[in-house]
Amino acid sequence: xxxxYKKVGPELFQRADMTExxxxxxxxxxxxxxxxxxxxxxxxxxxxALFAIVVIVLCAIVIPMVKPDYYSNHFEVSNQWPNASYWxxxxxxxxxxxxxxWFGARYSLIIAxxxxxxxxxxxxxxxxxxxxxxxxxxxxxMRIVDIIYSVPMTLYVIxxxxxxxxxxxxxxxxLSVSYWLPMARIVRGxxxxxxxxxxxxxxxxxxxxxxxxxxxxLMPNCLGQIIVTMxxxxxxxxxxxxxxxxxxxxxxxxxxxxxxxASESISYMRIAPYQxxxxxxxxxLTMLAFNVLGDGLxxxxxxxxx
Amino acid sequence: MPLLDVRNLKKYFPLKRGLFGSRANFVKAVDxxxxxxxxxxxxGLVGESGCGKTTVGRTIARLYDPSEGSIRYDGTDISHMTQxxxxxxxxxIQMIFQDPFSSLDPRMTVGDIVGEAIDIHGxxxxxxxxxxxxxxxxxxxxxxxxxxxxxxxxxxxxxxxIGIARALVVEPxxxxxxxxxxxxxxxxxxxxxxxxxxxxxxxxxxYLFIAHDLSMVKHISTRxxxxxxxxxxxxxxxxxxxxxPLHPYTKSLLSAIPIPDPIEAANSxxxxxxxxxPSPIDTPPWCKFVSRCPQARSICGEDPPEFREVASGHFAxxxxx
Amino acid sequence: xxxxxxxxxxxNSVKLLEISCLKTSFFTHLGEVKAVDxxxxxxxxxxxxxxxxxxxxxxxxxMLSVMRLLSDNGRIVSGAIYFRGRDLTKFSEGEMERLxxxxIGMIFQDPMTSLNPVFTIGNQLTEMIVRHLGLGKKDARDRAVxxxxxxxxxxxxxxxxxxxxxxxGGMRQRVMTAMALCCHPDILxxxxxxxxxxxxxxAQIIDLLKDLKSRTGTSVILITHDLGVVAGxxxxxxxxxxxxxxESGSSADIFYTPxxxxxxxxxxxxxxPKKMMKERLVxxxxxxPDLLKPPVGCAFAPRCDHAMKICILRRPxxxxxxxxxxxxxxxxxxxxxxxx
Numbered sequence: 001x002x003x004x005y006k007k008v009g010p011e012l013f014q015r016a017d018m019t020e021x022x023x024x025x026x027x028x029x030x031x032x033x034x035x036x037x038x039x040x041x042x043x044x045x046x047x048x049a050l051f052a053i054v055v056i057v058l059c060a061i062v063i064p065m066v067k068p069d070y071y072s073n074h075f076e077v078s079n080q081w082p083n084a085s086y087w088x089x090x091x092x093x094x095x096x097x098x099x100x101x102w103f104g105a106r107y108s109l110i111i112a113x114x115x116x117x118x119x120x121x122x123x124x125x126x127x128x129x130x131x132x133x134x135x136x137x138x139x140x141x142m143r144i145v146d147i148i149y150s151v152p153m154t155l156y157v158i159x160x161x162x163x164x165x166x167x168x169x170x171x172x173x174x175l176s177v178s179y180w181l182p183m184a185r186i187v188r189g190x191x192x193x194x195x196x197x198x199x200x201x202x203x204x205x206x207x208x209x210x211x212x213x214x215x216x217x218l219m220p221n222c223l224g225q226i227i228v229t230m231x232x233x234x235x236x237x238x239x240x241x242x243x244x245x246x247x248x249x250x251x252x253x254x255x256x257x258x259x260x261x262a263s264e265s266i267s268y269m270r271i272a273p274y275q276x277x278x279x280x281x282x283x284x285l286t287m288l289a290f291n292v293l294g295d296g297l298x299x300x301x302x303x304x305x306x
Numbered sequence: 307m308p309l310l311d312v313r314n315l316k317k318y319f320p321l322k323r324g325l326f327g328s329r330a331n332f333v334k335a336v337d338x339x340x341x342x343x344x345x346x347x348x349x350g351l352v353g354e355s356g357c358g359k360t361t362v363g364r365t366i367a368r369l370y371d372p373s374e375g376s377i378r379y380d381g382t383d384i385s386h387m388t389q390x391x392x393x394x395x396x397x398x399i400q401m402i403f404q405d406p407f408s409s410l411d412p413r414m415t416v417g418d419i420v421g422e423a424i425d426i427h428g429x430x431x432x433x434x435x436x437x438x439x440x441x442x443x444x445x446x447x448x449x450x451x452x453x454x455x456x457x458x459x460x461x462x463x464x465x466x467x468i469g470i471a472r473a474l475v476v477e478p479x480x481x482x483x484x485x486x487x488x489x490x491x492x493x494x495x496x497x498x499x500x501x502x503x504x505x506x507x508x509x510x511x512x513y514l515f516i517a518h519d520l521s522m523v524k525h526i527s528t529r530x531x532x533x534x535x536x537x538x539x540x541x542x543x544x545x546x547x548x549x550x551p552l553h554p555y556t557k558s559l560l561s562a563i564p565i566p567d568p569i570e571a572a573n574s575x576x577x578x579x580x581x582x583x584p585s586p587i588d589t590p591p592w593c594k595f596v597s598r599c600p601q602a603r604s605i606c607g608e609d610p611p612e613f614r615e616v617a618s619g620h621f622a623x624x625x626x627x
Numbered sequence: 628x629x630x631x632x633x634x635x636x637x638x639n640s641v642k643l644l645e646i647s648c649l650k651t652s653f654f655t656h657l658g659e660v661k662a663v664d665x666x667x668x669x670x671x672x673x674x675x676x677x678x679x680x681x682x683x684x685x686x687x688x689x690m691l692s693v694m695r696l697l698s699d700n701g702r703i704v705s706g707a708i709y710f711r712g713r714d715l716t717k718f719s720e721g722e723m724e725r726l727x728x729x730x731i732g733m734i735f736q737d738p739m740t741s742l743n744p745v746f747t748i749g750n751q752l753t754e755m756i757v758r759h760l761g762l763g764k765k766d767a768r769d770r771a772v773x774x775x776x777x778x779x780x781x782x783x784x785x786x787x788x789x790x791x792x793x794x795x796g797g798m799r800q801r802v803m804t805a806m807a808l809c810c811h812p813d814i815l816x817x818x819x820x821x822x823x824x825x826x827x828x829x830a831q832i833i834d835l836l837k838d839l840k841s842r843t844g845t846s847v848i849l850i851t852h853d854l855g856v857v858a859g860x861x862x863x864x865x866x867x868x869x870x871x872x873x874e875s876g877s878s879a880d881i882f883y884t885p886x887x888x889x890x891x892x893x894x895x896x897x898x899x900p901k902k903m904m905k906e907r908l909v910x911x912x913x914x915x916p917d918l919l920k921p922p923v924g925c926a927f928a929p930r931c932d933h934a935m936k937i938c939i940l941r942r943p944x945x946x947x948x949x950x951x952x953x954x955x956x957x958x959x960x961x962x963x964x965x966x967x
Contacts, residue, residue, distance in 0.1 A: 005946065008962045012937035016928070031456060032413060038656070198409035201369050202472065206423045207396030209389075216422075220413040354825035461914050462682070491681035492852055496896035496910030503907075518826060525898035525908065545903050562830040564855025566897055568878045571859030578834065579827045 036224075039300035046296020052289040060105035067099045071254045079272050088278045092268060097275060100256040101282055107168065107257035108238050108286065115175040115237035116230045122176070123183025124219070124226055130184065131191030132214050142188070145181050153178050153240065157249050166252050171241055179237065183229050190222045224301035231294035235287035242283050258283050307381060308342035309480060309512050310366065315339045315375035317358075317365050321587070334586050335361040337536035338375075340613075343480075348506065348513040350527030350544065352520055352559065354583050358536040359516045360404075363482040366514065367401045368392055379480070397427055400473035404485035406465035410457035416443070416468050417453035423476045438475065446471045446501065463494035467501070474505065480512045488519060499526055520563050524548055529619075532556045535586055535594040538613060542620040552622040554601050555579075593625070601626060641712040643846055644670040644693070644814060649706035651685075651692045660918045662688040662701070664870035670814065673844040677861030677878070679854060679893075683915055685870040686850045690816050694733055695723045711813075729759040732807030736819040738799035742791040748775075748802050749787030752809060759810045774805040778835060797828035801835065808839065815839075818850045833860060854893060858882055863951075866890050869916050869926035872945065876952035886954035888931050925957070933958060 040046055064070070074094030082089040088097035130141040156177050160170040194200065195218070203213055238258075244250040245259025253260060258279045265275035316339075318332035336358045343349045351359045365372050368384060377385040384395055403409035410419055420439050424430050430438050439453055446467040457465055466486060473481055483502065487495040499522060505511055517523045523530055524544050531541040532555065540553040551557045558577040565571045579598045590596070596606045605625050613623040651663040663685040670676050680686040691697050693708050693715065708715040710730070718726070727733075735741045743751060752771035756762055762770060768787070775783035778801040791799060800820055807815055817836065821829035833856060840847050849861060857864055858878065865875040866889065874887040885891045892911040913930040916922055922929065928938040937957050945953035946960060957963070 005944065005960060005962075008937060008957075008960055010962070010964045012940070013935050013957070013960075013962075013964055016934045016936045016939055032458075042656075198403040198405055199411045201364070202401065202403060202409055202469070203411075203422065204369055205367050205396065205399075205401040206472070206476065207393045207426050208422070209426075212426070217411050217413075221411070223413075354827065463914060491915075492854070492893055493681060493896055493911040494914070496908040497912070500908055500910055520826070521898050521900040524900045525905065548900055549903075558827060562826045563900065564829070564833075564853060564859065566854040566858050566882065566894060568858045568882050571855075574859075576830055576834070578831065583825075 036300045040296055043296045043299065046293055046300075049289040049292035049296065052285065053293060056105060056286055056289070057109060060102055060109055063099070063102040064106060067096070067102075070095060070099045070103045070256060079268065079275075081272070082274055089272065089274045091264065091272075091275055097261070097278055100261060101258070101278055104256045104258040104261055104279065105282065105286075107251055107255070108241055108283075110168070111171055111175065111241045112234045112237045112290075114172050115179050116234050118172075118176040119180045119183050119233055120226065120230055121180075123180035123229075124187050124222075126180065127184035127187030127189075128191055128214060128219060128222075131188035132195065132210070132218065134192070134195075138188070142185075145184055148178060149181050151178075154244075154249070157244055161249060166249065168251060171244060171250055175237060175240065179233065183226070183233070186225055186229050187222055190225050191218050194218050194221050224297075228294055228298045228301060231290060231297055234294075235290040238283065238287055238290075309345045309380060310343040310514075311376075311378040312342065312362075312366065313340050313376045313378075315362065315365060315377065316373045317361050317370055318373045331587060334536050334589055336365060337589065339533075339536075339538050340375075341531055341538065341541065343512055343514060345479075345512055346506070346510055347528040348515050348526055350523035350530040351514060351516045351533060352518060352523050352530060353533035354518065356535075356583055356586060357533040358586070359533050360484055362533070363401070363484045363514060363516050367399055367482045368395070369401070393427075397476045398478055399480045399482070400476065400478035401482045401484060402466075402469050402473050402486045405489055406462045406469060407457075407489075409469050410465055412457055414456075415453065416448075416455055416457065416460075419457070419468060420453075420471050420475055423472055427476055429476070442471045442475045443468075446474070447497075461494075462490050463497065466490060466494075466498055470498075470501065470505075474509075477509070479510070481514075483513055483515045485517050486515075487522060488517060495522065502526065520559060532559065535583065535589055537594060537623070538621070539595065539624070540620075540622045542622075546617075546620055550620075552616055552620070552627045553595075553624050554599050555595050556622075558600075593623075642669055642709065643672050643674075643711060644668075645709040646689070646693065647707050647709070649689065649692060649708065650704040651688055651697065651701060652704050653698075653701045655700060655919075658919050661870055661921060662918060663692060664921070665706075666867070666870070666872055668865060668872070668875075670846055670848065672813075673840070673846055674863060675840060675847045675849065675861045677857035677864040678848065678850045678867060679852065679857055679864060680867035681852055681915060683869075683918065684867040686867045687818050689867075690733070690818060690848065690850060694727060694731060694816070695720075696727075696733075725759075728755060728807070728812070729810045730812050731814045731816060732810070732812035733816040733818065734800070734803045734807050734820050736822050738796065738803045738823075739791060741803060742799060744791055747788055747790055748794070752787070752802075752806055755806060756809055770809065771805075774809045775802070777808070777839070778802070778805045780805070796824050797831060800824065800828075800832055804832075804835065804839070808843070808845070811843065812845060814846045814848060816848045816850070819852070820849075821856060822851070822853075829856070836860070854882075854897065866893070869921060870918060871926065871955065872953075873927065873956070874954045875945070876949065876954075880949060880952040884949070884952075886948045886952070886959055887927075887956045888933055888958070889927050890954075892930075925955075927956075 076094065077090050078092050078094040080086050080090040086096050086098065088101060090096055126141065130138045153174065157170065157174040160173045164170045164173065200213060200217060203217055241250060241257060242259035242262065245257045246263045250259050251257040261279035262276055268275050315336055317336040318334050321331040321333060339362055341349065351362060353359045361370065364370050366377055372385050375385065376383050379395060379399065384392065417439050420442060421435060424435050424438060440450055443452060448464065448467055487498050490498060503526065506513060515523060515526055527544045529542065530544045530547045531538050532553065534555050540547065540556045547556065548560065551560055558579045561577045565574060577600065584597055591610060592608055593606045593611050596602045599606065611623045611625045613621055616622050616627050646666060646668040649663055649666045653660040653662055666689055678686045692703050695715065703716055749771055752774065753767045756767040756770050757764065772783045772787060775786055780786055780798060780801050794802065821832050824832065836847060837860060849857065851857060861878050864878050864881040865872050866881065867873065868889050874881060874885065874890045881890060885894060895909040896911060898908060911930055916926050916929065924940050925938040925943050928934045931938065935957060943955045943957050945955045948954050948959050
């Protein structure tokens with residue numbers, strides 16, 4: 001009745017020694033960051049955005065060095081449409097828009113990176129301390145954030161303009177005052193969540209000090225969120241600068257930021273639309289690139305994706 | 307003198323505390339627990355989720371500040387010490403956690419996780435530190451190359467071994483094991499329990515073993531305490547508790563153990579408890595078990611039963627014993 | 628004589644559920660993970676089947692394949708799943724939707740995530756009944772209340788108005804059971820229904836399932852890692868390891884005469900609380916294999932105390948060791964020399 005099984009010789013029924021098979025490295029040693037990099041590089045859109053950002057930054061550094069003249073007037077070539085010698089055309093004073101755009105890129109990027117650096121330092125520390133301390137201190141610190149939040153950004157800019165005079169530094173100061181708030185809130189939220197994890201308890205049970213727990217355990221685990229928030233705050237800093245310059249609160253002429261360029265060109269929009277199109281596209285493309293990269297980073301850093 | 311002596315321990319968590327909203331409501335997670343643990347013994351602590359057993363463990367390990375009561379370790383009261391004063395005791399009292407996934411920092415290598423304890427207490431540096439990590443990892447059954455790996459590359463059982471290595475590397479004498487096996491697969495549970503028993507024998511360790519799996523607790527413990535809604539309802543030697551449970555809650559817990567034997571399972575009678583564990587916020591001043599107790603009578607809703615020694619070494623809190 | 632009767636049965640009737648040579652894999656960036664590898668399971672009318680295995684043994688994935696609820700990177704690679712003679716792997720998504728809930732109900736380990744938090748219990752139950760049974764709103768509500776009382780939820784009318792977070796874990800699991808049962812499914816699949824619950828609540832739920840089974844005659848498939856839960860509940864038991872069935876048979880076969888070293892090991896690694904003397908536990912050494920690179924031969928061989936040369940070279944088939952009792956271990960090979 002019983003089914004037939006393939007015949008097996010008795011020698012195969014000898015005992016096998018399994019000890020050497022027991023302990024071997026099977027999978028490659030992959031750190032979290034290697035994993036993140038792999039996921040980011042698999043995302044072609046994000047990779048393109050990263051490439052675009054690198055190109056923009058390099059151009060902003062190199063091109064103004066090659067063509068340093070962004071300010072002198074050449075009335076003989078005013079309002080020229082894009083051509084072989086003026087790639088992006090010239091403005092009403094005959095200045096090369098291509099050169100001015102890359103000078104503008106310097107301002108926009110300096111402001112963006114300065115704002116996000118401040119964002120990083122103040123926001124992370126503030127949020128980290130607030131979330132870690134908890135209780136009353138946390139409540140007080142968060143109410144302060146609410147109060148700062150309630151004052152519009154334009155007001156800060158005008159205040160700093162009055163005291164420090166218009167220019168790059170006023171915008172950076174104004175951004176410093178209000179730009180770290182979302183970061184502080186996000187970091188605090190993350191810390192509050194991480195604090196409940198058992199590995200924090202374990203570290204405390206070993207006698208770790210507060211600063212050790214905060215800087216060795218909590219912060220590294222927030223790093224992903226921090227990077228994403230920072231990347232996503234760059235485009236809004238660029239836009240804020242452009243907006244302020246556009247309404248005349250930003251970088252004063254003859255210096256050129258993207259906002260100033262756009263603002264100046266408005267009057268000539270009918271006869272020379274390219275004067276508006278190029279700076280506006282520069283703003284859009286840079287913001288888009290940072291946003292796409294930020295999204296890509298978020299996907300790459302999200303532990304749920306693994 | 308017992309190694310650990312806990313008297314009238316209470317731990318209340320405030321429900322809400324804000325800048326303007328202060329409320330007087332508390333979650334009475336631990337409400338008057340007294341127990342003592344002798345050197346070299348294992349005290350098991352069982353109960354359902356929310357009964358406060360984990361809070362007892364964490365308060366003893368001074369991860370929480372007790373609301374009331376005293377914790378004496380080797381004669382020294384550690385219940386009101388500051389974090390700084392506690393540092394030398396942190397080497398003596400260690401903890402093993404329940405969740406092998408959240409108890410290891412995902413951004414640190416295994417070597418650094420275990421090494422952190424060495425760094426904090428300044429036990430060793432450089433070559434000696436590496437050697438210590440290597441030897442402790444091998445004693446929990448992990449290999450050299452594991453030290454450079456990250457926790458997510460390990461299985462649950464291996465992660466729990468890492469957690470044990472981290473606790474053991476400071477050479478403690480007392481370890482709070484907070485449900486160390488309940489998240490593990492059956493075939494791995496026995497490995498971990500055997501390992502804990504081996505270390506106990508080798509280093510003369512004392513354990514507080516918290517779990518909800520009664521059969522495993524019975525296996526590893528010398529004595530067992532049963533908790534319900536923040537209080538101990540019964541405490542006895544493990545065989546004693548298993549053979550002659552006195553409290554109705556203990557009886558029903560024991561009868562609910564699934565038996566891996568079809569005939570016995572078919573013949574066993576379960577004492578079914580009606581309802582579920584009530585909320586620990588508004589605990590009644592009388593017997594807390596009254597709402598689910600199959601034997602409840604009028605006195606149970608009037609007076610709290612005293613936790614008293616019924617037989618030698620066998621304590622219980624019930625009016626009808 | 629008994630055997631003859633069964634074969635007649637097999638000729639005439641179509642099995643309720645027959646999984647045949649099912650292979651399900653997950654495709655990750657590291658490669659193919661063979662979560663279910665050649666699994667065959669049979670289920671008759673009003674039978675209870677227990678599937679026991681550790682995490683990663685493929686027990687849940689097998690049943691998710693039946694329900695066709697695999698995650699995006701999971702796919703049934705080969706094999707067939709016959710439900711009353713019709714192959715579910717050939718069903719369209721629309722046909723599966725009609726089948727799920729109505730003919731095959733499923734309850735999950737975590738009742739919180741399987742209930743929608745923004746709708747009341749009543750809402751969710753009624754909607755399901757309207758969809759599957761085509762009853763009117765009023766009748767559906769009545770039926771929902773009736774189902775809640777079937778799963779012994781006290782004051783069901785009030786519960787209908789509550790949201791999932793207002794219920795305790797045990798109550799939520801009862802609601803899930805009520806939901807799975809409200810269309811009188813032919814099969815109820817319970818995926819670790821008690822794992823997240825306390826011992827006393829676990830006992831309540833198992834008793835409830837037992838009771839429901841005897842009242843409604845529904846076939847139940849219970850997926851669990853806890854041998855104790857299976858013992859008191861199931862007629863038939865399958866033990867899974869690394870994506871394969873290593874032993875299957877009646878409850879008594881598995882618990883009293885296990886023929887696979889893994890089953891034996893599982894039974895030995897749980898302490899017997901009846902013993903007064905403390906005995907050392909006998910654990911299974913090692914860890915389960917990485918399913919990305921499963922061993923060529925028997926997946927259990929690296930952890931097995933009886934591993935033989937053949938175990939490393941070949942995969943053991945399920946040897947028939949008794950009536951309806953199969954064990955996938957070469958120790959049961961008829962050619963095994965007496966000395967081994």
